[in-house]
Amino acid sequence: xxxxxxxxxxxxxxxxxxxxxxxxxxxxxxxxxxxxxxxxxxxxxxxxxxxxxxxxxxxxxxxxxxxxxxxxxxxxxxxxxxxxxxxxxxxxxxxxxxxxxxxxxxxxxxxxxxxxxxxxxxxxxxxxxxxxxxxxxxxxxxxxxxxxxxxxxxxxxxxxxxxxxxxxxxxxxxxxxxxxx
Amino acid sequence: xxxxxxxxxxxxxxxxxxxxxxxxxxxxxxxxxxxxxxxxxxxxxxxxxxxxxxxxxxxxxxxxxxxxxxxxxxxxxxxxxxxxxxxxxxxxxxxxxxxxxxxxxxxxxxxxxxxxxxxxxxxxxxxxxxxxxxxxxxxxxxxxxxxxxxxxxxxxxxxxxxxxxxxxxxxxxxxxxxxxxxxxxxxxxxxxxxxxxxxxxxxxxxxxxxxxxxxxxxxxxxxxxxxxxxxxxxxxxxxxxxxxxxxxxxxxxxxxxxxxxxxxxxxxxxxxxxxxxxxxxxxxxxxxxxxxxxxxxxxxxxxxxxxxxxxxxxxxxxxxxxxxxxxxxxxxxxxxxxxxxxxxxxxxxxxxxxxxxxxxxxxxxxxxxxxxxxxxxxxxxxxxxxxxxxxxxxxxxxxxxxxxxxxxxxxxxxxxxxxxxxxxxxxxxxxxxxxxxxxxxxxxxxxxxxxxxxxxxxxxxxxxxxxxxxxxxxxxxxxxxxxxxxxxxxxxxxxxxxxxxxxxxxxxxxxxxxxxxxxxxxxxxxxxxxxxxxxxxxxxxxxxx
Numbered sequence: 226x227x228x229x230x231x232x233x234x235x236x237x238x239x240x241x242x243x244x245x246x247x248x249x250x251x252x253x254x255x256x257x258x259x260x261x262x263x264x265x266x267x268x269x270x271x272x273x274x275x276x277x278x279x280x281x282x283x284x285x286x287x288x289x290x291x292x293x294x295x296x297x298x299x300x301x302x303x304x305x306x307x308x309x310x311x312x313x314x315x316x317x318x319x320x321x322x323x324x325x326x327x328x329x330x331x332x333x334x335x336x337x338x339x340x341x342x343x344x345x346x347x348x349x350x351x352x353x354x355x356x357x358x359x360x361x362x363x364x365x366x367x368x369x370x371x372x373x374x375x376x377x378x379x380x381x382x383x384x385x386x387x388x389x390x391x392x393x394x395x396x397x398x399x400x401x402x403x404x405x406x
Numbered sequence: 407x408x409x410x411x412x413x414x415x416x417x418x419x420x421x422x423x424x425x426x427x428x429x430x431x432x433x434x435x436x437x438x439x440x441x442x443x444x445x446x447x448x449x450x451x452x453x454x455x456x457x458x459x460x461x462x463x464x465x466x467x468x469x470x471x472x473x474x475x476x477x478x479x480x481x482x483x484x485x486x487x488x489x490x491x492x493x494x495x496x497x498x499x500x501x502x503x504x505x506x507x508x509x510x511x512x513x514x515x516x517x518x519x520x521x522x523x524x525x526x527x528x529x530x531x532x533x534x535x536x537x538x539x540x541x542x543x544x545x546x547x548x549x550x551x552x553x554x555x556x557x558x559x560x561x562x563x564x565x566x567x568x569x570x571x572x573x574x575x576x577x578x579x580x581x582x583x584x585x586x587x588x589x590x591x592x593x594x595x596x597x598x599x600x601x602x603x604x605x606x607x608x609x610x611x612x613x614x615x616x617x618x619x620x621x622x623x624x625x626x627x628x629x630x631x632x633x634x635x636x637x638x639x640x641x642x643x644x645x646x647x648x649x650x651x652x653x654x655x656x657x658x659x660x661x662x663x664x665x666x667x668x669x670x671x672x673x674x675x676x677x678x679x680x681x682x683x684x685x686x687x688x689x690x691x692x693x694x695x696x697x698x699x700x701x702x703x704x705x706x707x708x709x710x711x712x713x714x715x716x717x718x719x720x721x722x723x724x725x726x727x728x729x730x731x732x733x734x735x736x737x738x739x740x741x742x743x744x745x746x747x748x749x750x751x752x753x754x755x756x757x758x759x760x761x762x763x764x765x766x767x768x769x770x771x772x773x774x775x776x777x778x779x780x781x782x783x784x785x786x787x788x789x790x791x792x793x794x795x796x797x798x799x800x801x802x803x804x805x806x807x808x809x810x811x812x813x814x815x816x817x818x819x820x821x822x823x824x825x826x827x828x829x830x831x832x833x834x835x836x837x838x839x840x841x842x843x844x845x846x847x848x849x850x851x852x853x854x855x856x857x858x859x860x861x862x863x864x865x866x867x868x869x870x871x872x873x874x875x876x877x878x879x880x881x882x883x884x885x886x887x888x889x890x891x892x893x894x895x896x897x898x899x900x901x902x903x904x905x906x907x908x909x910x911x912x913x914x915x916x917x918x919x920x921x922x923x924x925x926x927x928x929x930x931x932x933x934x935x936x937x938x939x940x941x942x943x944x945x946x947x948x949x950x951x
Contacts, residue, residue: 371870372871
């Protein structure tokens with residue numbers, strides 16, 4: 226039966242610290258991102274995630290999908306990352322840029338540590354530390370961090386549950402057959 | 407993906423047959439050169455407004471060019487798969503957001519617009535809404551009686567009739583729970599003909615049963631000789647001296663998201679903006695259309711909607727069967743229209759991506775809820791926004807790249823309604839037999855009985871991006887009215903400051919509708935477009951009588 230006992234309890238003090246540090250780091254990351262990308266005259270091709278972004282999705286998705294995505298199946302994980310890329314490709318340029326900023330912020334070590342609170346590089350990060358990062362953003366007092374969590378949530382869950390491999394576990398048989406005769 | 411899922415259905419596809427028979431359909435992403443077209447009427451958008459106008463004006467003998475930003479996808483392309491349909495048929499892959507990302511907007515972007523992907527719910531404009539327009543906005547000639555013949559006409563055209571089949575369990579739970587509590591419910595009318603009751607309206611009807619613009623008005627307009635441009639983004643209107651001379655369009659790339667190399671110019675005698683309540687204001691803003699009272703793009707309404715999930719002891723299979731067949735207006739009708747915000751109760755279709763992205767949280771708790779999908783029952787409450795001083799809606803403005811952004815702040819007036827609605831839905835769900843109810847909120851708490859839920863919902867910290875808010879109805883931003891200082895378009899739908907530009911879509915509404923808006927758009931546009939045809943070709947119309 227579903228319950229919510231997994232909901233973390235974060236003290237007000239931790240939240241305040243994360244809030245202040247987070248706000249400052251976010252400004253820093255935005256500035257860094259803007260100054261390093263302003264010179265690019267053409268935007269990245271639609272949907273293409275770079276290796277860093279793919280590693281981030283590959284690390285975050287198994288934690289978000291714990292209990293749903295079969296653990297240790299590299300093919301399914303690959304399909305999931307491809308699904309996220311596909312989902313991003315369907316977004317307009319302005320939104321793709323925002324998603325790009327989010328991944329830039331998560332892949333840049335200082336901001337990864339300061340804002341996400343993840344100390345190790347993504348491919349080495351422990352699931353517990355990624356889970357704690359997701360909880361912090363989800364429950365953040367900063368609307369910006371909650372919206373960033375929302376973006377990851379929507380991308381990852383759409384990519385997984387759009388995949389027919391996800392359906393047997395949730396009792397969904399897929400669309401009915403329309404074959405006549 | 408398995409071959410079985412991708413198979414072509416053996417069902418007829420009249421649109422493809424029409425194209426093979428010579429309909430003029432141009433995909434701008436495939437153009438080898440820029441294009442200039444001359445026509446009597448240029449219509450931006452092919453949804454409920456643009457489609458209806460195209461049929462009526464082409465039938466009057468006028469030459470018509472329809473301009474659609476999205477792709478042409480027809481029944482053969484509809485495989486009932488969310489992962490195909492959302493990127494193909496919806497604005498921003500069904501993930502369009504308000505500026506602060508707090509509201510997710512489901513809005514069509516394809517030939518047929520929202521009508522290709524909506525859930526077929528058909529309501530005439532409520533009389534309380536029309537009375538409010540008359541009283542507060544001085545809109546004359548839009549009473550229930552004035553509009554009745556137009557609603558009758560489009561109801562015949564689109565086969566809008568009472569749904570005779572038993573509701574699916576997701577809808578029946580709404581009926582059962584509400585009735586147990588003495589809350590009146592009614593059956594939704596649907597625009598379907600020979601519906602198979604499979605439940606995939608939201609990803610494109612694979613059997614052509616849904617009487618959307620894609621299978622009715624647009625084929626008729628094309629048969630009348632109209633031209634349809636797809637993957638063509640209407641960008642700016644050229645105008646001088648209060649008169650529009652040309653529409654400048656951008657051909658999109660093959661992927662359909664970014665501008666491609668082709669430019670299309672449409673010169674017309676009359677221009678119709680029907681790109682929806684985000685697209686139409688954006689076109690006017692980009693064109694620097696005269697707007698002395700700064701009305702365009704303001705007062706944009708969404709019926710912002712909150713969600714309540716429940717588990718039933720038996721199977722619900724909310725992904726199967728007509729998605730919306732039961733509703734209750736009790737919490738609209740029992741409140742003064744200009745009092746605390748009221749809400750309409752409905753049930754949504756429960757397909758995996760829609761459910762998974764709407765439920766909060768992640769990890770084991772989210773997975774446990776998803777595993778209960780077959781027993782899941784969900785209700786939604788659509789807020790009637792725009793009728794109160796504290797419900798001014800949102801504002802469409804242009805971003806740096808001149809595409810639109812909608813800022814829609816959620817204030818305490820809204821959250822008060824959201825809290826009442828979450829409580830109402832939980833009570834109905836328990837009355838219908840639910841064993842667990844979860845008001846969809848980031849806390850993810852669920853409750854085992856109504857008294858527990860009632861006290862918890864009273865204390866729930868509701869706020870943006872912690873309580874998911876969704877919308878499938880975008881309205882307003884170019885309101886109708888005779889006073890140019892208060893309205894963007896006159897009572898004929900003509901833009902007050904450009905004499906050959908008409909607004910024929912949901913952006914005309916001075917408030918939200920308080921009901922799923924497709925029939926309001928069909929009926930009102932049918933009247934405005936018929937009057938326009940009468941003025942443009944009086945002799946021809948007379949000959950038809």
